[in-house]
Amino acid sequence: MLILNKSILTRSTRNLKKVARAFSILPIGGVTLCTNDIFLLNQYLEIEDNSGKQIFGKIEELHENKIVISDFAQKSIYQLRGLLNEVQVHFKRSDASYQFQTDVLSIEYKKAKLVLRLPLPEEIVRNQQREYFRIQTRQKCVLKLKDDPTNENLMHTYDLSGGGISFMSKKEFEPGEYGGVLYLNSSIHGKSDLAFQCKLVHSEKQTNSNLFRSGFEFIGVTNLFRDKLIRFLMKEQLNQ
Numbered sequence: 328m329l330i331l332n333k334s335i336l337t338r339s340t341r342n343l344k345k346v347a348r349a350f351s352i353l354p355i356g357g358v359t360l361c362t363n364d365i366f367l368l369n370q371y372l373e374i375e376d377n378s379g380k381q382i383f384g385k386i387e388e389l390h391e392n393k394i395v396i397s398d399f400a401q402k403s404i405y406q407l408r409g410l411l412n413e414v415q416v417h418f419k420r421s422d423a424s425y426q427f428q429t430d431v432l433s434i435e436y437k438k439a440k441l442v443l444r445l446p447l448p449e450e451i452v453r454n455q456q457r458e459y460f461r462i463q464t465r466q467k468c469v470l471k472l473k474d475d476p477t478n479e480n481l482m483h484t485y486d487l488s489g490g491g492i493s494f495m496s497k498k499e500f501e502p503g504e505y506g507g508v509l510y511l512n513s514s515i516h517g518k519s520d521l522a523f524q525c526k527l528v529h530s531e532k533q534t535n536s537n538l539f540r541s542g543f544e545f546i547g548v549t550n551l552f553r554d555k556l557i558r559f560l561m562k563e564q565l566n567q
Contacts, residue, residue: 365425365451366386366389366394366445367386368386368387368388368389369385369386369387370385370386370418371383371384371385371418371558371561371562372384372385372386372396372416372417372418373416373417373418374396374414374415374416374417374441374443375414375415375416375417376410376411376413376414376415377411377413378409378411380406380409380410380411381406382399382406382407382410382441383399383561383564384396384397384398384399384441385397385398387440389445390445391445392444392445393432393442393443393444393445394442394443394444394445395440395441395442396440396441396442396443397438397439397440397441399439399441404439407434407436407439407441408434408436410431410434410441411431412430412431413428413429413430413431414428414429414430414431414443415427415428416428416429416443416446419459419460419489419557424453425451425452425453426451426452427446427450427451427452428446428450429443429444429445429446429450430443430444431443432444459488459489459490459491459557460488460489460560460564461486461487461488462486462487462488462560462563462564463485463486464484464486464487464560464563465483465484465485466483466484466487466509466510466511466512467481467482467483467509467510467512468481468482468483468484468492468494468507468508468509468510469481469482469507469508469510470482470494470505470506470507470543471505471506471507472501472503472504472505473503473504473505473506473524474503474504476506480496480498482494482496484509485540487509487556487560488560489553489556489557489560490544490545491525491528491542491543491544491545492509492525492542492543492545493540493541493542493543494540494541495533495538495539495540496538496539496541497537497538497539498539499530499532499539499541500527500530500539500541501527501530502527503526503527504524504525504526504546505524505525505526505527505543506522506523506524506525507522507523507524507525508520508521508522508523509521509522509523509556511556511559519555519559521552521555521556523545523548523552524545524546524547524548525543525544525545525546526543526544526546527541527542527543528542528543528544529541529542530542
C-alpha cells in the first residue's frame, strides 16, 4: 500500500494550481486561447488610467499573479508618479487587439518599474476586428504594379500600420495589386527589409496641393511579417 506524505501532497497541489493558471484556457470571441499565448516577454503594452495618463512600456517579467513592466518611453517615466490604482491595458498581436482592466500592485520609481496584477483569462477582451494603430514615419519603399513589374516606384512612406501603408506622391496610382519591399531603418533598432503584397484602396489629390495621397492594404502577408512590422512601429512610437 502506497502512503504519501501530506506535505508532499500539499506541495503537489500547489504546483498543479500554478500549472493550471499558467495554461489557463481563454475562451474569447469563439476562439480558445491560453494566457501564455497572449503575454510574451518584451511585448509592448499601452497603459491608461481614468485620469487620462498614458504609459508605454514592455513586459520584463511574467509571474504567476503579476506582470512587471519596464523600458518605458522617456515621457512615460514621468507619468508613473500619480498613476491611479486601476488601469486599462491595451496591446496588439498579429491576430487581433486585446484589452483588460487590472490593478497596480506597486511602482518602483528609482528602477522605473510598474507591477500589475496578472488578469484572469475571463478579464481579457479580444477584439476580433483587426484595427491597427498607425504612425507617421518616413521609410524607404520600392513598389511595383503586379501586372507591370517594370513600372517600379521608389518612394518614402507617409505612414504605416500593421494593416497597410500610404504615400504622398506627384502621381496618381492606378487600381490593382502591387508587390514591394519595405526598407525599415531605425538609428536605434537597425535595418530590416520586408517584402509584401498589397492592393490600392484609394489615391486622392490633396487640397491646395499637387500631391496625391495613396493608401494600400496589405494582402496575403504572413503573421511573421505583421509581427515584425508591428514590433518596429511600437518601438518607433516609443521613441518619437
